[in-house]
Amino acid sequence: MLKQIEGSKAVAEAIALCRPEVICAYPISPQTHIVEGLGEMVKSGTLTPCEFINVESEFAAMSVAIGASAAGARAYTATASQGLLFMVEAVYNAAGLGLPIVMTVANRAIGAPINIWNDHSDSLSQRDSGWMQLFAETNQEAVDLHIQAFRLAEELSMPIMVCMDGFILTHAFERVDIPSQEQVDAYLPPFEPRQVLDPAEPMSIGAMVGPEAFMEVKYLAHAKQMQAIELIPKLADEFKQIFGRDSGGLIRTYQIEDAETVVIAMGSILGTIKDVVDEMRAEGHKIGVLGIISFRPFPLEQVRAALIKSKRFIVLEKSLAVGMGGIVATNVRMAVTGSGLRGFTAIAGLGGRAIPKSSLHKLFRQAEQEELEPVTFVDLDWAAVNKQLEREKQTRRSGPIAENMLHDKGIVGVSAKFG
Amino acid sequence: MSFQPVKFYQTGTLTVGNRLLAQDERSVQANQMRSNSINSGHRACQGCGEALGARYAIDAAMAESNGQLIAANATGCLEVFSTPYPESSWQLPWIHSLFGNAPAVATGIAAAMKVKGRNDVRVVAQGGDGGTTDIGFGCLSGMFERNDDVLYICYDNQGYMNTGVQRSSATPPAARTATTMPVGPEPGNVFGQGKNVPEIAMAHNIPYVATATVADLRDLEYKVRKAMQMRGARYIQIFVPCPLGWGAASHDTIRLARLAKETGMFPVFEAEHGEVTSVLKIRNKVAVEEYLKPQKRFAHLFGKHAHPETVARLQAIADRNIRKYNLLPEGEN
Amino acid sequence: MFQIRVHGRGGQGVVTATEMLSVAAFEEGRHAQAFPSFGSERTGAPVVAFCRIDDKEIRLREPIMEPDALIIQDPTLLHQVNVFAGLKQDGYVLLNTSHSFETLGLGDMLSTHKSERFCTLPATELGLKHIGRPIPNVPLIAGFAALSDMFKLSSVIMAINEKFSGKVAEGNIAAATEAYELVKEQMEGRTHA
Numbered sequence: 001m002l003k004q005i006e007g008s009k010a011v012a013e014a015i016a017l018c019r020p021e022v023i024c025a026y027p028i029s030p031q032t033h034i035v036e037g038l039g040e041m042v043k044s045g046t047l048t049p050c051e052f053i054n055v056e057s058e059f060a061a062m063s064v065a066i067g068a069s070a071a072g073a074r075a076y077t078a079t080a081s082q083g084l085l086f087m088v089e090a091v092y093n094a095a096g097l098g099l100p101i102v103m104t105v106a107n108r109a110i111g112a113p114i115n116i117w118n119d120h121s122d123s124l125s126q127r128d129s130g131w132m133q134l135f136a137e138t139n140q141e142a143v144d145l146h147i148q149a150f151r152l153a154e155e156l157s158m159p160i161m162v163c164m165d166g167f168i169l170t171h172a173f174e175r176v177d178i179p180s181q182e183q184v185d186a187y188l189p190p191f192e193p194r195q196v197l198d199p200a201e202p203m204s205i206g207a208m209v210g211p212e213a214f215m216e217v218k219y220l221a222h223a224k225q226m227q228a229i230e231l232i233p234k235l236a237d238e239f240k241q242i243f244g245r246d247s248g249g250l251i252r253t254y255q256i257e258d259a260e261t262v263v264i265a266m267g268s269i270l271g272t273i274k275d276v277v278d279e280m281r282a283e284g285h286k287i288g289v290l291g292i293i294s295f296r297p298f299p300l301e302q303v304r305a306a307l308i309k310s311k312r313f314i315v316l317e318k319s320l321a322v323g324m325g326g327i328v329a330t331n332v333r334m335a336v337t338g339s340g341l342r343g344f345t346a347i348a349g350l351g352g353r354a355i356p357k358s359s360l361h362k363l364f365r366q367a368e369q370e371e372l373e374p375v376t377f378v379d380l381d382w383a384a385v386n387k388q389l390e391r392e393k394q395t396r397r398s399g400p401i402a403e404n405m406l407h408d409k410g411i412v413g414v415s416a417k418f419g
Numbered sequence: 420m421s422f423q424p425v426k427f428y429q430t431g432t433l434t435v436g437n438r439l440l441a442q443d444e445r446s447v448q449a450n451q452m453r454s455n456s457i458n459s460g461h462r463a464c465q466g467c468g469e470a471l472g473a474r475y476a477i478d479a480a481m482a483e484s485n486g487q488l489i490a491a492n493a494t495g496c497l498e499v500f501s502t503p504y505p506e507s508s509w510q511l512p513w514i515h516s517l518f519g520n521a522p523a524v525a526t527g528i529a530a531a532m533k534v535k536g537r538n539d540v541r542v543v544a545q546g547g548d549g550g551t552t553d554i555g556f557g558c559l560s561g562m563f564e565r566n567d568d569v570l571y572i573c574y575d576n577q578g579y580m581n582t583g584v585q586r587s588s589a590t591p592p593a594a595r596t597a598t599t600m601p602v603g604p605e606p607g608n609v610f611g612q613g614k615n616v617p618e619i620a621m622a623h624n625i626p627y628v629a630t631a632t633v634a635d636l637r638d639l640e641y642k643v644r645k646a647m648q649m650r651g652a653r654y655i656q657i658f659v660p661c662p663l664g665w666g667a668a669s670h671d672t673i674r675l676a677r678l679a680k681e682t683g684m685f686p687v688f689e690a691e692h693g694e695v696t697s698v699l700k701i702r703n704k705v706a707v708e709e710y711l712k713p714q715k716r717f718a719h720l721f722g723k724h725a726h727p728e729t730v731a732r733l734q735a736i737a738d739r740n741i742r743k744y745n746l747l748p749e750g751e752n
Numbered sequence: 753m754f755q756i757r758v759h760g761r762g763g764q765g766v767v768t769a770t771e772m773l774s775v776a777a778f779e780e781g782r783h784a785q786a787f788p789s790f791g792s793e794r795t796g797a798p799v800v801a802f803c804r805i806d807d808k809e810i811r812l813r814e815p816i817m818e819p820d821a822l823i824i825q826d827p828t829l830l831h832q833v834n835v836f837a838g839l840k841q842d843g844y845v846l847l848n849t850s851h852s853f854e855t856l857g858l859g860d861m862l863s864t865h866k867s868e869r870f871c872t873l874p875a876t877e878l879g880l881k882h883i884g885r886p887i888p889n890v891p892l893i894a895g896f897a898a899l900s901d902m903f904k905l906s907s908v909i910m911a912i913n914e915k916f917s918g919k920v921a922e923g924n925i926a927a928a929t930e931a932y933e934l935v936k937e938q939m940e941g942r943t944h945a
Contacts, residue, residue: 004778006771021534022527051530055523056561063520063558067491067527070514073534075527093516168813171767173774173786197512197528199487199540206492206515207502271811356814 001178007139007169010176011104012037014143016047017184018102018150020076021191022068023052024061028083029116030166031106035078058083062090062101069099070205072196074150076101080166081108084122088129095130095221097206098195100153100160102146103131107267107318108166109351113402117352118166119318120266124295124327130221132160132228133296134248135266139169139176144247145293147179148235150188155231156224157194163295165268167352179243187242225297232294250299252291253306255281259288260311261368264303264332266292269316269348269355276360287364292328303335312342314367316360316378318349325375342370348378355379384408447475447482447640454481454510456488461508462500466669468659468676469497469574472633473545476572476657479640481511483647484541489532491525493546493555494518496581496661497574519554521546522562525569533568541647545572548589549579551656552616559616559654563623566651570643573616573654576661584664588614591684592736593729594716596664601719610732617690620654624693627651631687632658634677638699642689658685666715678710683737686744700748701741707734753806754902755816759835760825763795765889768915769823770801772893775911776903777805785810798833805902819843823896825875825888827856842866846896846935848888850874868942871899871935878934882927883920894928898935905932 003010012034015023023042025035039054041047051068055061058079065075079087084105094101105123109115123133134149136142142164149160164170195205209217229250236248254274256262263273270291280287290306290313292299307313313336315329324330326345333343344367349355359379366372387408392398447453456477463470481488492498492515501508502515516524525544532540544562546555551573562569578596579585585598592610595601599608620628626649631639639657646653660667660675667675679685680699684707687699708730711717720726741747756773760766767788774784782805789800802816817837821844824835839845843865847853849872853862862870873895875888883890894908905928912924 004775004784022530024527049534049536051534053526053530053565055526056557056564059520060523060526060558060561063516063523064527064530066516066520067514067524067529068531069527070524071489071528071531073527073531075531089517090520097516168787171788173771173784174810175778175783197489197514199489199512202510202512204502204507204509204513204515207504207507208499208515209504213504268813272813275812354815356817357812 001180003176003178004173005139005176005178006033007142007164007172007174007176008033008106009037010139010143010178011146011164011170012041013178014146015076016041017179017181018076018147018188019050019074019190020047021050021073022065022075023050024055024064024075024077025052026055026058026061026077026079026083028058028080030108030118030170031078031080031083031104033170034104034106058087059090062087062094062103065101065103066090066094066097066099069094069101069193070097070195070197072191072193072198074154074191075099076103078104078106080106081110081116081122084126085110088126091126091131092129094159096217098157098221098224100150100157100191100193102149102153103159103161104146105161105163106166106170107163115351116166118168119350119352120163121319121350123161123163124319126161127296127327130158131296132158132225132294134160134162134294135292136162136164136169137252137268137270137291137293139164139172139174140245141247142169143176143178144239144243144245147184147187148239148248152228152231152235154191154193156228158221158224158228163267168268177245183242187239228294228297229299248293250294251302251306252293254289254291256288256290256306256310258286260286261364262288262290262307262310262313263316263364263367264290264292264313264328265316266295266328267318269318272355272357273316273360276357276364279357280361280364285364285368287368295328295331298331298335300335303332304339307332307336307341308339310341312344312367312370314344314346314364314372316346316348316363320347320350344372345375346372346378347375353379381409446637447479448636450482453478454486456481456510457501458508458510460506462503463496464663464669466662466672467496467500468633468661468672469547469576470500471636471672472574472639472657472659473497473572475633475636475639476545476643476655477511477543479643480541480543480570480647483644485539486511487540488512489528489540489542490514491516491521491528491542491544493521493544493550494581495547495550497545497547499581518550520558521550521555522569522571523558525571526562526565526567529568541570542568543570543572545574547580548573548575548577549587551575552588552614556616560619560623563620563625563652563654566625568650568652570646570653570655572643573656574659575656576659576664578661578664580661580664589616591733593720593726593733595666595719596716606719606726607716617654617656617688621690621693623652625652625654626692627653628690629655629688630658630685631655632676632680632685633660634673634680635687635699638687645689664716666718667713671713675710675713678705681705682707682710683741683746684710684733686740686746688744695744698744698746701746702748704741704747707737753804753810753812754820755818756803756805756821756823756896757816757819758801758803758823758825759829759833760799760889761795761829762797762799764799764825765887766799766825767801769825769889769893770803772890772908772911772915773803773896774805775914776893776897776907777803779907779910780903782807783810789815798829821896821900822846823892824848825892827851830856830858836861839865842869844869844896844900845871846892846899847872848875848892850877868939869899871895871938873931873935875931878927878931882930883923890924891927891931894931895935898932898939905929908932
């Protein structure tokens with residue numbers, strides 16, 4: 001059913017259609033509206049049977065999900081940013097135990113300085129946790145990926161994060177086709193766990209494993225993600241058969257056939273990039289787009305195949321490997337090892353910095369001309385940065401950096417900039 | 420009431436021979452049909468109080484739940500000695516997730532059972548004092564506050580024994596641990612304010628809170644069974660001496676547990692909905708020296724460089740417990 | 753693509769206004785995207801929210817920097833925020849005030865822009881009158897429908913019914929209807945003048 005609906009509300013409805021049995025909720029912006037919506041559905045009896053548990057921290061949220069999943073219940077939670085970091089030990093544990101928990105990450109920056117706005121630092125910090133990570137481009141895709149995620153997680157007995165841009169998607173009202181219960185039931189069978197805590201068949205889960213078997217256990221986690229490379233496109237195909245739309249998969253290309261320059265990105269910024277690419281194509285630029293939906297597992301072969309006919313690529317990413325450069329870019333470069341392709345990294349949109357079309361036009365033209373440094377920081381205020389660097393040279397007690405930046409940039413209380 | 424009206428035919432001992440009791444009055448452990456939830460063959464040390472306490476507690480919980488029991492375990496000695504890969508001592512469904520999340524994992528299991536309509540399946544969570552009073556404290560309080568249907572059992576051996584005997588918030592003042600060495604003018608652990616988790620549990624007004632020791636296993640079984648007859652969040656803290664961590668003889672585990680109770684250092688009581696309902700009275704009051712001296716962790720308080728003033732402060736703690744919980748038999752106050 | 757920027761203060765229903773604008777457009781079969789400026793703004797702080805309307809899927813995610821229309825819910829913002837930043841030459845402006853643009857010192861803008869697309873509406877008073885609360889957002893949306901002809905009053909009423917129910921919905925519909933008529937009267941008054 002077509003609805004004009006807030007992204008978070010749409011995701012809550014999608015989760016409810018997946019018949020979760022245990023939902024753990026802890027508030028953190030910008031995921032809050034999702035669990036609020038689910039809480040209301042459970043309380044009012046429209047989502048039943050389901051236990052909605054208001055926990056005391058994100059660490060507890062994931063821990064309750066671990067217990068519930070191990071006991072054979074379909075478990076769901078949502079988080080973002082500091083919340084994801086607060087639960088990290090349990091995040092790794094859920095993957096290590098092979099529990100098919102689905103979690104929404106409403107992507108948000110990580111502090112300090114504290115910042116509630118969107119970038120991809122949070123989920124990318126968990127790239128090696130053993131969780132699969134799927135990134136939604138639109139709210140429609142966020143809805144669809146959650147439905148696919150339960151199926152994928154339970155087939156492999158591994159947890160999945162569905163990542164959607166905080167605020168940009170979670171708080172956006174847009175058109176979403178909410179599937180029917182019959183469609184979701186046809187796609188997603190009841191949870192049939194591979195391991196379960198059951199008094200009729202007692203087993204120990206989570207025993208200590210020494211050097212004699214630890215590597216094998218870890219390799220099997222990797223093997224599961226390699227299986228996911230095969231399974232994700234199949235599940236997207238099946239999804240199309242039932243729901244009638246293309247959603248999910250490993251990657252998605254746009255105007256790439258004759259492209260000499262390919263822009264690579266994840267999440268909602270792909271929409272803006274496509275608009276820019278259309279405008280550039282109208283002027284004769286041979287430019288295309290590669291969207292990465294599945295960041296974990298990372299589809300090395302598919303990314304390579306998509307890029308191999310081009311001459312150069314630029315990875316536009318909302319994350320920063322401090323002291324190194326890009327995170328997504330590093331993965332992409334691994335995919336094109338030995339290809340001779342020229343690659344550039346552009347760090348943009350950190351902490352919710354708007355990424356306007358005008359900046360992308362300039363950036364992509366520079367990339368075409370190969371005039372970029374290996375790592376570019378889009379719309380960085382160099383004057384403010386250099387002023388602080390100079391201050392640090394001059395004064396030992398140069399003060400807290402974040403407060404100096406706010407002062408230098410004249411941001412006091414009210415921002416006249418929109419977004 | 421944990422008092423049981425039985426006759427003591429054997430003198431000079433506080434135990435009761437099971438063979439002298441009627442079948443239904445005998446202990447769970449005396450029953451050949453006991454579940455052996457934590458089976459022999461595990462790797463606990465000689466004289467391990469925790470292994471003993473866990474065996475009695477979990478078998479009692481199994482008996483009371485007709486074998487329909489799931490356990491969540493915090494990281495710690497109990498977890499490590501019971502499940503070295505690829506072996507497991509546990510004869511019930513058992514999960515270990517992390518050090519600090521056993522109460523939350525148990526909440527998740529209880530939620531799963533509830534949603535599946537399995538009201539017959541009960542849930543226990545267990546951990547040492549480090550996993551309970553320190554790192555798992557937040558999750559524990561959350562589980563209490565929501566009154567989740569979980570019995571949490573803390574095996575209190577007063578320190579991080581699994582990692583090599585470091586101080587926890589349950590370590591008594593003056594005790595030597597690897598992080599509170601007996602050096603300097605005030606050797607051993609600090610005299611802090613303490614963290615009385617049974618009382619904190621009571622402050623949550625949960626249905627049942629109890630303490631017990633491995634010196635009185637009938638009392639322990641009784642409390643576990645009683646807790647299992649209730650719903651909601653329940654907490655039992657069991658005093659379990661650690662021969663290795665305390666520098667005590669393996670054969671002194673029961674004696675030390677008894678002395679902890681008889682000195683007043685570890686008050687044994689029950690509380691329902693935040694109010695104390697019964698205490699196990701001291702039978703033969705003894706001075707704290709008798710409890711401290713057999714333990715090397717307190718050795719620096721005695722001998723050539725004795726600290727009698729420190730011993731006096733520990734005695735004051737015991738005396739305060741005795742007053743507060745009214746631990747002396749009637750007429751001895 | 754038609755882009756609307758709504759300025760107001762926390763508590764005035766700015767975000768709700770853009771959501772309802774998007775719902776009204778959706779009711780007429782159009783694509784619409786509404787989103788807030790994503791702050792942790794508290795009551796009384798300046799707030800901005802956005803709405804895009806198009807006949808095809810809207811992919812663009814940048815904030816609206818060159819709006820086709822501005823809805824200003826609080827005239828006191830005029831001295832605090834550059835609400836007119838980026839406004840297109842032929843853009844619409846609907847201002848919540850019982851004064852005129854000239855009285856508010858905005859007479860210059862009428863000469864540099866298409867003055868027939870500038871309109872004022874005493875929306876706070878309408879909110880008080882019909883809903884009993886000084887919330888100007890719904891009258892402004894209805895007024896904007898009248899000013900711009902972007903959508904029909906009936907679509908605004910559908911959006912109201914989706915958001916509210918019972919007495920609140922009734923009050924809002926009454927406020928919207930009066931606002932719509934007031935703006936239409938102003939517009940017609942101009943064409944006849």
